[in-house]
Amino acid sequence: MTKFLRRTYMGLILFFLYVPVLLLVVFSFNASKSRGVWGGFTLQWYVDLFKDRAILAALRNTLVIGLLAAAISTLVGAVGAIGLYQLRRGWRQGLMGLVNLPMLNSEIVTGVSLMLLYTAMNLELGFLTLVLSHVAFCIPYVVLSVLPKLRQLDPHLPEAAQDLGATPTQAFFKVILPDIMPGIFSGFLLALTMSIDDFVISFFTTGMGVQNLSITVYTMAKRGISPKINALSTIIFVVVLGLLAAVNLPDLRRKNAKASRPPV
Amino acid sequence: MSEHLIELKDLTMVFEDGYTALDGINLSLNRNEFLTLLGPSGCGKTTTLRLVGGFAAPTSGDVLYMGKSIVHLPPYKRNINTVFQRYALFPHMNVAQNIAFGPDLRRQDKRETARQVADMLALVGLRGFEKRAVASLSGGQQQRVAIARALINKPAVLLLDEPLGALDLKLRKEMQVELKRIQVESGITFLYVTHDQEEALTMSDTVVVMRGGQVQQVGTPQDIYNEPVNAFVADFIGESNILAGTMIADRRAFFLGHPFECVDSGFGEDAPVDVVLRPEDVKLKSVDAPIPGAPRGVVISTLFKGVHYEMRVSVGADELLVHSTHAREPGTPVQITVAPSDIQIMRKSDMSPDAPARAEEAALPISDERM
Ligand SMILES: Nc1ncnc2c1ncn2[C@@H]1O[C@H](COP(=O)(O)OP(=O)(O)OP(=O)(O)O)[C@@H](O)[C@H]1O
Ligand SMILES: [Mg+2]
Numbered sequence: 181m182t183k184f185l186r187r188t189y190m191g192l193i194l195f196f197l198y199v200p201v202l203l204l205v206v207f208s209f210n211a212s213k214s215r216g217v218w219g220g221f222t223l224q225w226y227v228d229l230f231k232d233r234a235i236l237a238a239l240r241n242t243l244v245i246g247l248l249a250a251a252i253s254t255l256v257g258a259v260g261a262i263g264l265y266q267l268r269r270g271w272r273q274g275l276m277g278l279v280n281l282p283m284l285n286s287e288i289v290t291g292v293s294l295m296l297l298y299t300a301m302n303l304e305l306g307f308l309t310l311v312l313s314h315v316a317f318c319i320p321y322v323v324l325s326v327l328p329k330l331r332q333l334d335p336h337l338p339e340a341a342q343d344l345g346a347t348p349t350q351a352f353f354k355v356i357l358p359d360i361m362p363g364i365f366s367g368f369l370l371a372l373t374m375s376i377d378d379f380v381i382s383f384f385t386t387g388m389g390v391q392n393l394s395i396t397v398y399t400m401a402k403r404g405i406s407p408k409i410n411a412l413s414t415i416i417f418v419v420v421l422g423l424l425a426a427v428n429l430p431d432l433r434r435k436n437a438k439a440s441r442p443p444v
Numbered sequence: 445m446s447e448h449l450i451e452l453k454d455l456t457m458v459f460e461d462g463y464t465a466l467d468g469i470n471l472s473l474n475r476n477e478f479l480t481l482l483g484p485s486g487c488g489k490t491t492t493l494r495l496v497g498g499f500a501a502p503t504s505g506d507v508l509y510m511g512k513s514i515v516h517l518p519p520y521k522r523n524i525n526t527v528f529q530r531y532a533l534f535p536h537m538n539v540a541q542n543i544a545f546g547p548d549l550r551r552q553d554k555r556e557t558a559r560q561v562a563d564m565l566a567l568v569g570l571r572g573f574e575k576r577a578v579a580s581l582s583g584g585q586q587q588r589v590a591i592a593r594a595l596i597n598k599p600a601v602l603l604l605d606e607p608l609g610a611l612d613l614k615l616r617k618e619m620q621v622e623l624k625r626i627q628v629e630s631g632i633t634f635l636y637v638t639h640d641q642e643e644a645l646t647m648s649d650t651v652v653v654m655r656g657g658q659v660q661q662v663g664t665p666q667d668i669y670n671e672p673v674n675a676f677v678a679d680f681i682g683e684s685n686i687l688a689g690t691m692i693a694d695r696r697a698f699f700l701g702h703p704f705e706c707v708d709s710g711f712g713e714d715a716p717v718d719v720v721l722r723p724e725d726v727k728l729k730s731v732d733a734p735i736p737g738a739p740r741g742v743v744i745s746t747l748f749k750g751v752h753y754e755m756r757v758s759v760g761a762d763e764l765l766v767h768s769t770h771a772r773e774p775g776t777p778v779q780i781t782v783a784p785s786d787i788q789i790m791r792k793s794d795m796s797p798d799a800p801a802r803a804e805e806a807a808l809p810i811s812d813e814r815m
Contacts, residue, residue, distance in 0.1 A: 334530060334532050334535075336528045336530065336532035337532055337534065339499050339519070339526075339528070339532070340526070340532035340533075340534070341534075341545070342499075342518065342519040342520045343497060343499075343519050343520070343524075343525055343526045343594075344520075344546040344593065344594075344597065345520045345546050345550065345597070346520055346549055347520055350549065354545075355534055358536045359534075359535060359536055
């Protein structure tokens with residue numbers, strides 16, 4: 181009985197989590213324009229999508245902004261994480277709190293405050309401010325993926341490298357960096373995902389007609405739901421899912437490998 | 445001109461929190477010597493090694509290498525290599541890459557390096573392990589790789605910080621023999637750290653017993669075992685009986701409520717002393733044939749220890765630890781004799797019986813906090 185209840189409960193949760201997305205995906209292949217009616221399978225909306233100039237421009241913006249923001253935030257975040265790691269415990273925990281706060285902060289607050297900042301600095305809202313905002317909210321994710329890798333590091337590794345004749349700089353590039361590279365890489369992917377996914381902060385900090393995909397979806401939806409939106413959202417969903425899988429896969433694989441290895 | 449390879453002069457280390465970890469250490473290390481720092485946990489062994497390796501700078505004092513101060517040289521400019529307690533192998537490199545780390549930094553010819561790596565692997569008994577991932581190696585094998593990685597640089601001195609601490613007893617014994625062989629074959633000077641007295645005595649040319657940041661005694665293993673300078677060393681180096689006593693006159697000591705003939709002199713009359721008796725030197729005799737002047741006692745417990753029996757014998761207010769191949773039932777009355785040359789007399793010091801931390805307690809393995 182309890183087993184039955186447990187299963188139903190899990191089933192309901194999964195249902196509410198995934199049915200909307202499933203509907204979205206199904207309707208993106210629906211030949212009928214009206215929602216709720218299945219008019220047969222078609223790829224028409226996907227074809228239309230790639231003929232739409234506005235959408236293609238938004239796609240390019242999203243990719244360029246995503247890659248730029250991910251690259252910059254990875255660099256800043258990784259250096260920041262290394263700095264944090266070398267701090268004393270008390271300082272580190274305090275600063276970590278400050279770094280994590282923006283992630284918990286409501287996006288709308290982040291968006292509005294960034295907008296205020298740009299206006300106060302007389303920065304014209306547009307491509308640049310969009311990139312800056314994305315860099316800002318991506319940094320904590322990078323720090324969070326790099327820091328655990330640093331903590332896992334044997335604290336004697338840099339000393340061992342110096343002992344064998346490496347200068348501190350050589351020790352960093354030959355020993356520390358290769359070891360935390362997986363963390364840096366997953367930080368990059370995570371930042372890219374967050375950037376591609378973002379709507380709220382982008383909405384508040386863009387201007388001059390610079391639109392990314394999520395803003396384009398929003399404006400299209402305001403003008404009336406077009407099945408193209410379903411197709412576009414499906415693509416975004418699949419891409420984001422793929423990126424997240426890429427971020428988590430190495431970890432999962434390692435855990436499995438560990439579990440299957442006999443205890444030492 | 446100095447005949448010493450390494451000299452530590454009045455080395456003092458006071459940490460930021462005001463804790464004095466080293467309090468005026470003076471030591472010298474000769475070429476080809478196997479010198480071991482031995483002492484309980486927290487006595488400053490690792491700190492001493494770190495100062496020699498260059499990973500920390502002393503508060504005062506000097507480290508000399510062939511007579512020249514190296515105290516301001518960073519680790520990468522010292523001709524000294526270290527085997528770290530947890531090996532600190534580079535996890536993203538295979539065995540060969542780990543060992544070749546030093547030569548590669550020096551941009552040594554690749555073929556020459558490959559040949560040396562093979563030689564090193566042969567020396568540490570890991571022939572053909574070049575391509576293995578370090579994570580796939582057992583503790584003992586990682587240990588050997590760490591040694592090879594250090595030795596390939598032909599250091600003047602190899603520092604080893606409890607390198608066998610993480611291994612099980614059997615492997616530890618094997619590696620002790622192995623390490624000694626490697627030291628003799630490579631001709632490299634070893635500065636070794638352990639808190640295992642048996643390990644120190646079996647491997648070393650010279651043992652340095654430390655306590656609370658100070659050197660207690662320096663000597664050959666035989667010196668340290670047979671002639672400990674104080675009760676702390678005696679207690680730490682092996683199980684022993686340390687009894688409070690008095691020197692009645694030269695070559696006459698009083699303890700266990702009886703006068704004993706001994707070989708020590710020069711303590712003055714009625715001087716309070718500590719008397720050290722090794723458990724194997726205390727002889728138990730049956731009371732059937734009374735021996736004049738021999739204290740009497742009763743066996744309290746008997747334990748078989750594989751080669752010998754370990755017995756506790758109560759003598760008046762004292763209790764003696766006795767090792768013998770001949771077992772006696774608990775409750776048996778016995779007479780006690782000790783040969784004069786087996787009685788070790790030491791001046792009473794602040795390191796007297798109840799003061800020192802027990803060696804066994806200090807030697808408890810430290811659990812691994814990481815992982
Ligand atoms: N960075 C530090 N700051 C303050 N105190 C320290 C520091 N490093 C070591 N100590 C203290 O110095 C003392 C000596 O430490 P050390 O590591 O040299 O001991 P050890 O003899 O190697 O002991 P063990 O056998 O447990 O390794 C200890 O009491 C330790 O707590
Ligand atoms: Mg130590």
